[in-house]
Amino acid sequence: MSLPEKMRYVALAAPGAPEVMHLADGPLPELKAGEILVKVEAAGVNRPDVAQRQGTYPPPKDASPILGLEVAGTVAAMASDVEGFSIGDPVCALANGGGYAEYCAVPAGQALPFPKGYDGLRAAAIPETFFTVYAxxxxxxxxxxGEKVLIHGGSSGIGTVAIQLASAFGAEVYTTAGSKEKCDACVELGAKRAINYREEDFAAVIRQETGKAGVDVILDMIGASYFQRNVGSLARDGRLVIIAFLGGAVAEKVDLTSIMVKRLTVTGSTMRPRTTDEKREIRDQLLMKVWPLLDEGKVAPVVHTTMPFSDVVKAHRLMETSRHIGKIMLEM
Known part of the structure; x- marks a missing residue:
């Protein structure tokens, strides 16, 4: 496959509002050991992209400064040490950066085949959310x-995947969302009860729904403003997993007694700083346990809307409104 000398990509004039993004021409990324070059058909828009654009989530030193953490397309080139892929293979991949471009270099251990029946657009909606949720x-x-789980932000890209996977693996799912339309969508995806956080106190609903026992796991992207109610909503030996801080990163006046009495575990992580080996392990788990569900249509990414790369400003504006249900996609 012959490669061009230059590619189009989304450049940033400076950190700031969506309008700082613009299309530009530049060189293709240089492959490092263990990497494949993907000719991009589509890329997903994710919250970390917004944070990076705003200047609050800088990329790792060895990552591309170009926005974009998930892509799908075809293998256009490979480093000499890469095995298991061929030029022209359709792949989707979790990128360390560089997804908003015509070509993106990704570690081969973070790439996966398209699920059965998928095109590039649907495949590109998988990596960031499925890696994050499964991990x-x-x-x-x-x-x-058999366990009970509370998933906050059930209508988000992360939430729609978490509801489906938790349900598919036999958990009883509760979730929060901000409108009747979003709550209805969550129930359709497999939630037993969707709680409209604008009208109900999720902690009170969880107490009622579980007979005061609480849930076993909470997947939280809100952070500080939900922390005390999250702790109160967990059952004995419950686990609180924090993946974002949309409601603040510093929780004040927190009563730690419940954590000790109920033997709770509070943990959290971000995906981007994980090592290549750690991401490969998640990739391997997805291939073994989740890809069969995708192949059979038992779970699927929810795509809210698709826009051309040239509408990237519009896509980020939509992301910031939180009015979407599922993924916002960019198509090359």
């Missing part, structure tokens, strides 16, 4: 069949 909800949170 946090199952590998760190230890969610098991």
């Amino acid at each position: 946090n909800l199952f590998m760190m949170g230890g969610l098991k069949a």
Whole structure:
């Protein structure tokens, strides 16, 4: 496959509002050992992209400064040490950066084949959310069949995947969302009860729904403003897994008694700083345990809307409104 000398990508004039982004031309990324070059068909828009654009989530030193953490397309080139892929293979991948471009270099251990029947657009909606949910909800949170789980932000890209996977693996799912439309969508995806946080106190609903026992796992992207109620909503030996701080990163006047009395575990993580080996392990778990569900149509990414790369400003504006249900996608 012959490669061009230059590619289009989304550049940043400076940190700031969506309008700082613009299309530009530049060189293709240089492959490092263990990497493949993906000719990008589509890329997902995620909250970390917004934070990076705003200047609050800088990329790791060895990562591309270009926005974009998930892509799908075809393998256009490979480092000499890469095995298991061929030029022209359709792949989706978790990128360390560089996804908002015509070509993106990704570690081969973070790439996966398209699920059966998927095109590039649907495949590109998978990596960031499925890596994040599986690593946090199952590998760190230890969610098991028969347990109860509360998923905050159920209508988000993360939330829609978490509801489906938790339900598919036999958990009883509760979730929060900000409107009747979003709550209805969550129930359709598998939630037993969706709580409209604008009208109800989720902690009170969880007490009622579980007979005061609480849930076994909470997947939280809100942070400080929910911390005390999250702790109060957990059952004995419960696990709180924090993946974002949309409601603040510093919790004040927190009563730690419940954590000790109920033997709770409080943990959290971010995906981007994980090592290549750690991400490969998550990739391997996804291939073994989740890809069959995707192949059979038992779970699927929820795509809210698709826009051309040239509408990246519009896509980020939509992300910031939180009016979407599922993923916002960019198509090359």
